Amino acid sequence: xxxxxxxxxxxxxxxxxxxxxxxxxxxxxxxxxxxxxxxxxxxxxxxxxxxxxxxxxxxxxxxxxxxxxxxxxxxxxxxxxxxxxxxxxxxxxxxxxxxxxxxxxxxxxxxxxxxxxxxxxxxxxxxxxxxxxxxxxxxxxxxxxxxxxxxxxxxx
Numbered sequence: 001x002x003x004x005x006x007x008x009x010x011x012x013x014x015x016x017x018x019x020x021x022x023x024x025x026x027x028x029x030x031x032x033x034x035x036x037x038x039x040x041x042x043x044x045x046x047x048x049x050x051x052x053x054x055x056x057x058x059x060x061x062x063x064x065x066x067x068x069x070x071x072x073x074x075x076x077x078x079x080x081x082x083x084x085x086x087x088x089x090x091x092x093x094x095x096x097x098x099x100x101x102x103x104x105x106x107x108x109x110x111x112x113x114x115x116x117x118x119x120x121x122x123x124x125x126x127x128x129x130x131x132x133x134x135x136x137x138x139x140x141x142x143x144x145x146x147x148x149x150x151x152x153x154x155x156x
Contacts, residue, residue, distance in 0.1 A: 003128030029063025
């Protein structure tokens with residue numbers, strides 16, 4: 001399945017496998033992890049947020065966790081961080097909400113990753129379309145995105 005994300009992965013020689021599931025509106029990572037039979041902790045959400053100056057940024061987080069925006073703001077050296085509205089997120093990334101991938105973004109954005117995501121043996125992350133995840137190693141994610149590790153996870 002060709003998307004801007006898979007084109008980016010191919011251009012950067014990232015090895016990945018494709019995983020398709022039936023997308024459910026507002027179903028989140030619980031639906032994809034159950035459909036694919038993988039732990040929700042290994043499904044990584046791509047969250048588009050903005051700081052006090054409305055500058056966008058991306059946070060990669062375990063599917064079964066939330067982001068402490070207060071802690072993220074502190075660790076990222078910002079005053080405040082909050083989620084973007086869906087239409088704003090789409091404008092920044094080029095992706096529809098539910099199909100947002102950190103790969104092949106419309107423009108380069110700062111990317112933060114929950115530190116413990118990098119310790120997993122493999123992760124499932126959006127491949128640029130609703131109902132489509134790619135499985136890669138966290139080492140490859142770190143190599144091509146160079147995200148800034150943070151510790152901001154809150155258990156759901």
